[in-house]
Structures are given as C-alpha cells and as structure tokens.
Amino acid sequence: MNIARHVAKSAFRFRTYATTAYVPPASLATLQRARVPPPKPKPESPTFYTGRATYYDQLLALESAAKHTRSALQELELLPLPRFAQENLPPLYGVWKNKLDLGELMSAKLTTSRYRRFIAQLNQLNEYRRLAEVAGHVELAERIQRVLGMFERDNKDAILARGKRKPVKFDEYGRSYTIGRRKESTARCWVIAAQPAEGESASSATPSEATEEVTTEVTASQTPDVPESSSPPAIAASIEGFESPAPSVKVSTTNILINNIPLSEYFPHVSDRERVVRPFRIAGLLGAYNVFAIVRGGGSTGQSGAVTLAIAKALAAHAPDVEPLLRKAKLLKRDPRMVERKKTGRAKARKAYTWVKR
Amino acid sequence: MASLARSWTANAARCSRRTRFATSVLAQVRHNSFAKIEERPLETPDDWTEFQLKRAEYQTLIDTFSEYGSTQNRDNTFQPHHSLHRPVAPSDITLSALIASGAHFGHSETRMNPNFIPYAYGVRAGITIIDLDHTLPLLRRAAQVVRGVAARGGSIVFVGTRSDLRPAVRLAAERLGKQGYHVGERWLPGTLTNRVHMFGPDVAKDEQVVPDLVIFLNPIPNIHAIRECALEHVPTIGIVDSNVDPRVVMYPIPANDESTRTAELIAGLLSVAGREGVALYEEEQAKAALVAAKKGPRHREPHSA
Numbered sequence A: 001m002n003i004a005r006h007v008a009k010s011a012f013r014f015r016t017y018a019t020t021a022y023v024p025p026a027s028l029a030t031l032q033r034a035r036v037p038p039p040k041p042k043p044e045s046p047t048f049y050t051g052r053a054t055y056y057d058q059l060l061a062l063e064s065a066a067k068h069t070r071s072a073l074q075e076l077e078l079l080p081l082p083r084f085a086q087e088n089l090p091p092l093y094g095v096w097k098n099k100l101d102l103g104e105l106m107s108a109k110l111t112t113s114r115y116r117r118f119i120a121q122l123n124q125l126n127e128y129r130r131l132a133e134v135a136g137h138v139e140l141a142e143r144i145q146r147v148l149g150m151f152e153r154d155n156k157d158a159i160l161a162r163g164k165r166k167p168v169k170f171d172e173y174g175r176s177y178t179i180g181r182r183k184e185s186t187a188r189c190w191v192i193a194a195q196p197a198e199g200e201s202a203s204s205a206t207p208s209e210a211t212e213e214v215t216t217e218v219t220a221s222q223t224p225d226v227p228e229s230s231s232p233p234a235i236a237a238s239i240e241g242f243e244s245p246a247p248s249v250k251v252s253t254t255n256i257l258i259n260n261i262p263l264s265e266y267f268p269h270v271s272d273r274e275r276v277v278r279p280f281r282i283a284g285l286l287g288a289y290n291v292f293a294i295v296r297g298g299g300s301t302g303q304s305g306a307v308t309l310a311i312a313k314a315l316a317a318h319a320p321d322v323e324p325l326l327r328k329a330k331l332l333k334r335d336p337r338m339v340e341r342k343k344t345g346r347a348k349a350r351k352a353y354t355w356v357k358r
Numbered sequence B: 001m002a003s004l005a006r007s008w009t010a011n012a013a014r015c016s017r018r019t020r021f022a023t024s025v026l027a028q029v030r031h032n033s034f035a036k037i038e039e040r041p042l043e044t045p046d047d048w049t050e051f052q053l054k055r056a057e058y059q060t061l062i063d064t065f066s067e068y069g070s071t072q073n074r075d076n077t078f079q080p081h082h083s084l085h086r087p088v089a090p091s092d093i094t095l096s097a098l099i100a101s102g103a104h105f106g107h108s109e110t111r112m113n114p115n116f117i118p119y120a121y122g123v124r125a126g127i128t129i130i131d132l133d134h135t136l137p138l139l140r141r142a143a144q145v146v147r148g149v150a151a152r153g154g155s156i157v158f159v160g161t162r163s164d165l166r167p168a169v170r171l172a173a174e175r176l177g178k179q180g181y182h183v184g185e186r187w188l189p190g191t192l193t194n195r196v197h198m199f200g201p202d203v204a205k206d207e208q209v210v211p212d213l214v215i216f217l218n219p220i221p222n223i224h225a226i227r228e229c230a231l232e233h234v235p236t237i238g239i240v241d242s243n244v245d246p247r248v249v250m251y252p253i254p255a256n257d258e259s260t261r262t263a264e265l266i267a268g269l270l271s272v273a274g275r276e277g278v279a280l281y282e283e284e285q286a287k288a289a290l291v292a293a294k295k296g297p298r299h300r301e302p303h304s305a
Helices: A003-012 A053-075 A099-105 A112-134 A138-149 A156-160 A212-222 A232-238 A270-283 A300-318 A320-328 B002-016 B023-028 B045-066 B095-100 B114-119 B132-151 B166-175 B195-199 B201-206 B220-231 B260-295
Strands: A176-182 A185-193 A256-258 A289-296 B105-108 B120-124 B127-130 B156-159 B180-183 B213-216 B236-240 B251-254
Touching: A053 A112, A053 A138, A099 A112, A112 A138, A176 A300, A185 A300, A256 A270, A270 A300, A270 A320, A289 A300, A300 A320, B095 B132, B095 B260, B114 B120, B114 B132, B114 B251, B127 B132, B132 B156, B132 B213, B132 B236, B132 B251, B132 B260, B156 B166, B156 B260, B166 B180, B166 B260, B195 B201, B213 B220, B220 B236, B236 B260
Parallel strands: A256 A289, B156 B180, B156 B213, B213 B236, B236 B251
Antiparallel strands: A176 A185, A185 A289, B105 B127, B120 B127
C-alpha cells in the first residue's frame, strides 16, 4: 500500500548530480543542438494500449452494431418482446468459429474468457437477426447477417444438416424408395399409393375397415379352414333379423410383395406378418398403398423388422400427418440391438461355463 | 362496514376508468380497437406486422397526449445516461455538480492516507469527506493540462479498468479523435517498459508508443501502470481517493474513485478540454500547411530548437 515508498525508491535509481556538462547561458544560442528527429506517427487504433488492439476493435465494433440494432428494433416496436411473442420464434443455432480460428482471424492468441465474451456478443446479435427475420424485416436481417457471416464456420450448413434425415424422394410414378434395417437384414422398399378401382371412390384411409386382400392374407394362415362364405356380410345375411348397421364399402385391394413373393407365403409366422402390417394399422392406411420389398440377410425376425421400418419411413413420406403417430409407436426408430459377440472365457456372449469350486 | 368498503372500491374504480377520447384522435388512428394486445403466439409475418402496428398505435396515442400533459419530458429532464453523453465543459463545472455525483465521499477514516489530509474536509460517520474546494481548482488545472497536451498534438490515454468505467473511457477517447486512446480492460504489465516485446521491434521503432499523457480513473488497481508511466517520464492525471497518496500522479484530482457518476463527470470534463485542444492543434496544422503551400516547395524551414 505504500505507494510513496515505491515512488521514492524509483527516484533513487537515478543520479542526483548533474550528468551533462555546464553551458553558460550566453553561449546557448550558438550551441549546436542535435537535430530534432521528425515526430513519429502515432498508433492507429484507439485500443492500442490494451495490447490486443485487433480483438478489442472487433469486440467494440460488435457492441456498437448490437446497440444500433437494438435501437432500430425498438423503433420498429419489436423490442422489448413480450413472452407470448417469444414462444413461436424458431430455434437459434450459432455455429461460430472456434477459439483457434478466431485467434487466427485476429492475428493474436485468444484466451478462453475473451473468446467467450466475443461469442456472447455474436449470440446477442444472432438473436436480433432472428427477430428481424421472423418479423419480416429482410433488409435489416441481411445487414446483421453480413456482420455475423465473418465469424461463422465455413462448414456451417453441413453442421446444421447433421442429424437431419434426408428427405425421401419420389420418382415420376409417385413411388417412394426407403431402406430399413434390423439385426443383419436390409430391406429396400418401394411404396406406391394404390389406384382407386373403377367405379368406386378413391382408396383414402378408412380407419375402421380392412381390405379384403390384406386381411385375407393375414388371417388366411391363421384360420385356414374358415370357408370363404364366412365373410362378415355373408354371416350377417344368414342370420335372420340381423340388420347390418352400415352398407358394406368396397375398398380396393393392395399387395405386399417381398422378394416377389406375397406376404402370407414369405412369412409363415403370424408375428412376422403382424409386424409388417403394423405401420398401416397404426396409421389407419391399411388399403392405401402397394408395397414391393427386396430383403437380404438375417432370419425371419430381422427381415420382417427391416421391412417394417422401411414401410414406416415410406408412410411418413407419403402421409406426413401420420408421422407423429408412427413416432409415438416407435416404428420410425431403427432398432439398434444386434447380436452380441461371443467373448473368450465364456460359452456365449454372457453364458459362463459351469463354475467349479476347485 | 362491508358496504362502505365496497362503495369506496367502486368509487376508486370509477376514477381510474379511461376518460372518453376526443373523436378527432379516434379518426386519426386507423384501428378503433383499444383493447389489450391479444396474447396469442405470432405465427405469420402478418401477425407480426399487426403486433407492431398495435404497439405503434399506443405510442402515437401517448405522443399525442403528451402534448397536453406536463412540459417535462425525456429530453429536458435528467436521465442517468446524461453524465456519459452530455459532458460538462471545464468552465461550467460547479461544486453542486460534484456533490450531486457523490465526489465528496472518501473511504473510511481508518484507511485515510496521511498525505491526503490537506485534501480532506473532515470525517463524518467514519467516512472521510473530501474538500471539494480543493478538488474544483485541481480539476480545472488538470483540464488545462489536457488541453495543453492536446493542443501540441500529444497522445492522451484514458485508463478505467472497471466494467462500469469502460463506456466512459471509450467515449472520452472518441472525443479526442486520433489523439485519444483508451484502456478499459486490465493494463498489461510492460506495455510501456517492455514495448519492444509487446508490440514488436518494428512498431516500437517506427511509431510513437509512449503516450504524452495518461489519465487514471481508478489508480489503485493500476499502480503498475502508474509506475511504468513514471519510469518512462509520462505525466499522469488521476482521481485520488482518501486511501491513496496524492503524490503517485503528477496532477491528482481528489475525488471519490468508487462512484461511476463522478468518474463519468471527470472523464467527460477532461475529454471536452481535450477536444478543445485537438481543435486548436488542427487549426494550427491547417495554418502551417497553408503557409507552407504559399511559400512553395523550394523554401526550407530552419531547424527549430
């Protein structure tokens, strides 16, 4: 705390007696003085004496840009933004340069605290840009983007697109091509909307009704001895006094072909067939689409699971409204379970050899 | 009793109900709905436009009726940001302005530096009160120094290393144009004494790195900077509080170093003086350029002492 002592000490480092020769005042005028060098130019940047001029100049420029944007948004009555207006703003993604790249930009190594402060300013500006964009002030948003673009990563679009599913493409006939996988099986699936049969209404989804072909495929192997005549309208007609509640609606037939074989023949087990048809049941689009699938690898469970996933993805592409339903039912998730490898010292993946006391 | 309370509330409600607006105002405003802005989420750009228009309506209403209300408005009353953006000129500074900014509050009596006693008015409630009768002439003297240095083309650095002092030093440096610099963050040790390493040998040789005047708004955290200035023979001005020896800086200004308003007032005042000095310097440069142009390129000026 003794500042006086510090000052006194430094004073004593300099000699107290004269170090230059004595010149009488009368000869001062004739004395040859050393040439005064021309004045050196002063430093350019006002933040020169901080030692990190480029960084602070950029930071102050960002701060002033934020200030101007804030006042512009206040003029436009967008700030302060009430809570109900904040709800529908799209999510904010700031993909900024990392500390090293930003340091290169400023030709000086950035410390973490300085980097964070800089990024905080960029995020603030990004929020203002989002607000301007959403409210329809394109010019203002573009001007802000020009400032922010200098500090964004080059592969920003690639990073933002990560995790997003590629959109399913449709060919000129309206077919979707999707791939599903389960265990060691891969299924490639083409799904096309079924054409309405002549003289009938379009085969739009009738949730409660099942198609003849699909239901007969599923149930045929279940109950092979049930005769054809025992279809619901026939049963109803045979019982006296029974009045069917509604007239029967004819729905067009659809096919599910797997490796060019109909579903009922390819999967003898009911569980496999039910699994394949489940996406249609949940979406309520049982008679709406034709399916052609090629499956390779694995066994029956794997192949049926792969086809299910492929069909679910195709349905989500054909009928986007149905996607939340399928997502809730976990049909759009690729089951990550695979056969666990056998380990040394064990009979199988987990099964241990019989434990011997000695 | 209950009925009395109820009637009172009813009367109160009747008083606070909105008065009927003049029909001319209604005609001016496009939408006749003065209902509260509906709190539904805004989805389309049209919703946003609607929202902005409604708010603009309210603003128009307020502006229209402001004319019929008090003559005091935002422009002619004191606002907290005025000490930053409306600096006082050195000739206009008054004792009451200093007291209003809290410049007379020193630190606790126990921390008083004995060398500060000439500038202390006394002690009250354990706090040293700074004598502003000393502060005012010292402040004006410091302003003269700043004006003089600036008028001779000197570079002036404003140092204020607290977060609340940052805008004050930045704006003060801006007022001085090319001759003003500011340090709002930590002063890196060796900026002056180790300038060859800090700025590179080229910059240290070609540019004038050592400034001509340094002004400290908070000298205690910047004691190393003050020492560097002393080593490099740079004159210093500083706001000294009662726990500081006033001799650390060349031109002390005894005042409260903890108050933001005081620092903004003093920095603003000194920067206004500096601005006048810069104007004088530029005038002189322009005159010299004119004279040199008249005399022609062949004429050579004798080397000045």
